[in-house]
Amino acid sequence: MKALLPEDEIARLAVLHDAEVLDTLPEEDFDDIALLAAEICGTPMGLVSLVDEDRQWFKAKVGLDLDETQRDISFCAHALGGHEVLEVPDARIDSRFSENPLVTGERNFRFYAGAPVVLDGTHSVGTVCVIDHEPRELTAEQRRALRSLARHASVQLELRRYAKHAGNIADRLRQLDRMKDSFLANVSHELRTPLSSIRGYLEMLLEDDFDAETSQRFLAVMQRNSDRLLRLIDDLLTVARLSDDGLALDLNEVDLAELVHQVTSSCRPLAEHREVKLRDRTASPLPARGDARRLQQALNHLIVNAIKFTAPGGEISVTSSIGGEPELIITDTGVGIPPGELPHVFDRFFRSAAADTMAAPGPGLGLAIVRSIIDAHHGSIHLDSEPGLGTTVRLTLPGP
Template sequence: MRAPLPEDEPARLAALHDAQVLDTAPEEDFDDIALLASEICGTPAGLVSLVDTDRQWFKAKIGLTIEQTHRDLSFCAHAIHGHELFEIPDATHDQRFSDNPMVLGDGGIRFYAGAPVVLDGTHSVGTVCVVDHVPRELTPAQRRALRSLARHASVQLELRRYARHAGAIADRLRQLDRMKDSFLATVSHELRTPLSSIRGYLEMLLEDEFDGETSRRFLSVMQRNSDRLLRLIDDLLLVARLTDEGLELDLAEVDLAEIAHHVTSGCRPLAEHKEVKLTDRTESPVPARGDAKRLSHALNHLVVNAIKFTAEGGEISVDARADDEPELIITDTGVGIPPHDLPHVFDRFYRSAAADQMAAQGPGLGLAIVRSIIDAHHGTIRVHSEPGLGTTVRVKLPR
């Protein structure tokens, strides 16, 4: 008789698979448990058995040569329905097992006793069990010992799981520590560079007398560097707010075409300075519902990013459409993004190798901010890129 599935079957399997012990090599700790079970109970076979989706796999086995059996034939599949010892004195007299192929014939299983191996204090994932070819019953002391060995097997599984999780946490902490160091170095550079420039021009203005035109040029450079500092500080503050509170939107009816016109006009001087052609292809209104200020902020980051990574003589186009859904499309003929970088372009503080090679400004926050803004609008953002050919970014907002 096939054992019914336990009520906690999905969670039970999840706990078993999370232990990552299935199909692993033999281990002395588990072999000792199987050996002790066999010797204490006086049976020819002792096992540490784990019940998977459709099989019973033996982590340790004494007196048995096979690695696994089908779950339909498993005594342990019945034992995992509770936390109590499951004992069958004579399988030939039990209707659940009397016609089991592992019972029929000479040398078949007659006696079985299994104590559940429980994870998380809840889920029975297998048993420590003993098997004999003759009918019998365990003594109270043997039953206590078998339950104790099952608890020991549970602890061994839990320790391995905790050790693996601790290792993963340690790896993540090391990664975060490296990210922190990289972030501090990048932000320090991003702050120091414009401040050093401003300070240098101030010193020259204070120490020497320059004509009005030269002074205005100096002040213009200082103003650009001040704006750069303010943008960096604004981005850092925005990221902090996103982390702590989420992003609040001031929703209203907006025209994506108008936002595209405004952003491309504001970015055109930067594009002309790099001798990159920036084209606004939007013609008709594209109505949408959103926060105009936030959407402008996101589009500005995308266009500035395209300008950064497009070489002299390249082209960038911005288009807004109202097909199935309101959509913004930014296309450039820049350096492109390698496939291994694409999954990380929206990560905070992530800078690609191309950014470092081209000495592109920024601590790696722009695209993370864009993603947060679009997510807050319940929209989607997709990036398609070919190294050496360029990149296309598509932003879609709900109707």
């Protein structure tokens, strides 16, 4: 008779697979458990059996030449419904097993006793069991010993799970340390570069008497670097607020097309410097409800990002749609993003391989801030990209 599935079957299989023990090589700790079970109970066979979705697999075995059997004929599968020892004194007269091929065939199983191996204090994933070719019964002491050995097997499996999780945590901590070091180095570089430029031009202005036109050029460079510093500081403050109480918004009706016009106008000198065409094709008005300053911050990040990763001669366009909710579409002909990086582009401090290759400035906060701003507005942002062909960002916001 086939055993009924336990009520916790899905969770039971999950913790079993989480232990990552199935189909592993023999281990002395488990071999000792199987050997002690057979010796204490006086049986020719002792097993540490784990019951998977459609099979039972033997992590350790004494007196048996099988590595696994089908779950349908497993004695151990009948022990999964509880935490007590399942004892079958004579399988030939037990309706659950009398027609089992392990009983009627050359294996000639007669006696079985199995104590469940329990994980998380709840889920039975297998048994420590003993088998004999002759009918018999265990003594009370043997049953206690079998339960004790099953608890020992459970501890071994739990230790395996904890070791794996501890290793994962350690890996995450090491990754966080690397990210922190990289972040501090990037921020330090991002702060020092414009400051060094400003200081250098100031020293020249103070030491020499330049004509008005040259002085004006110096002042324009200093202003651009000051703006760069302010944007970085604003990004850092935004991230700090997100980590604390979330992002506060000053919501009003805004014209997204006007915001795009303002941002593209401010970004056009950078685009021209990099020989990239920046086209504003939004239809005004494009009413929405939002925080104008925060939305400008998000749009600036998206457009500056597109400029940084678009080669000379390329093009960036911003279009709009009012099919339902107001939508902005930013399309570029840049380097694109590899499929493996797409799931991470909105992560904080993530810098793509292209950013490092092209020495693009930035600590890896821009797109994370964009996502946070759009989420705070209850909008949505979707990014599609193909390496070598470009990237399209679709940004949708609630209507007014």
